[in-house]
Amino acid sequence: MIISENLLFSHGAELQNYHSGDFIIEEDSTPKYYFQIKSGTVKLSSFLEDGKEFIHGIPFDGYCFAETYLFTDKKYAVNAIAITDCEIIRLERIRFTDLLLQQPQLILDLYSFTADRMHYRFVTSAPFFFKDPVTKLHILMKYIKAHFGFKDQFSFPIPYTRQQLASLTGMRIETVIRAIKKMEKQEVLKIDNSKIYI
Template identity: 25%
Template structure:
């Protein structure tokens, strides 16, 4: 795994305010609170393949994706990762450990070059206490995560491998159509990790569908 790098950058106050205003979680904050948040938020640039944090690390900060895509995964004993989520522009990650103060529950790795906004736990919790709208937005994020996880469990229990592969391909296609979407190169191995399928099985199924002109 690539080593984690500290590429924190110092943006001007106006640049940070602009980034925060564009973010769905922070854009609705009152101007004076937004300025306060921008005063202690930092930005971090990470390159494709860089580790942002690892499972077991202290959960002392929240990350907002300003540009790029981040992979959330859990490593297994045999070295095979299980990919839980792909987090894109306008989304946050790292909220679980941030809220309960316990270690990180998964790895976060940059799938592309990324621009991240980093907010420390002590500062974010103060903001949540004083701004109920942020707490409600955060609840929406957590509920969406729970629904996504429940759907993944259902897929593993009730869909066969071709069914899971077809579903994830459709989901990735729909995500790519979103206005803010940016092209992300996803390997067959990573697709397999998202649905509990080996790279070899993924490749075999895709080649079969290609022969039938179902995929290109």
């Protein structure tokens, strides 16, 4: 959890419910709230000219998203869409700013969270320069596994569908499926009941 839920509610936050597929924020809209996920999973994505969706990230319980837009006058460059039914805590921008000014330690907490997220982006953007789909997927999966503190072989269930892995890496789903089968043969990962373990 990035900011204590009780603290957010004590400063006027409200709990919003979203169903799977609902837009929480839309590209080109004006940032008005701090969003933190109480429960559920969200995808941050952009739709490309050819209609394909590119996923920038998939935050879930306890994580905030798009908070950096509250420190600029720019409009959202991404959509936030509920993947599952979600409970989202939202706090008006002005109240969020007041909270940070009252408790400056929260600024450091947010900055630390943003730094971790930027590290993730740097690590996961590097595979785009590799042509080999297996290399792309392996780098992404290894990073996610390490992020959650798993070390043993096949101990970590990848929390993404094959379609989400395709959208995260900019590949076609067919390419991802073939690469995963190849990785299974190479014993890089294990598939159990269609779930991927690395």
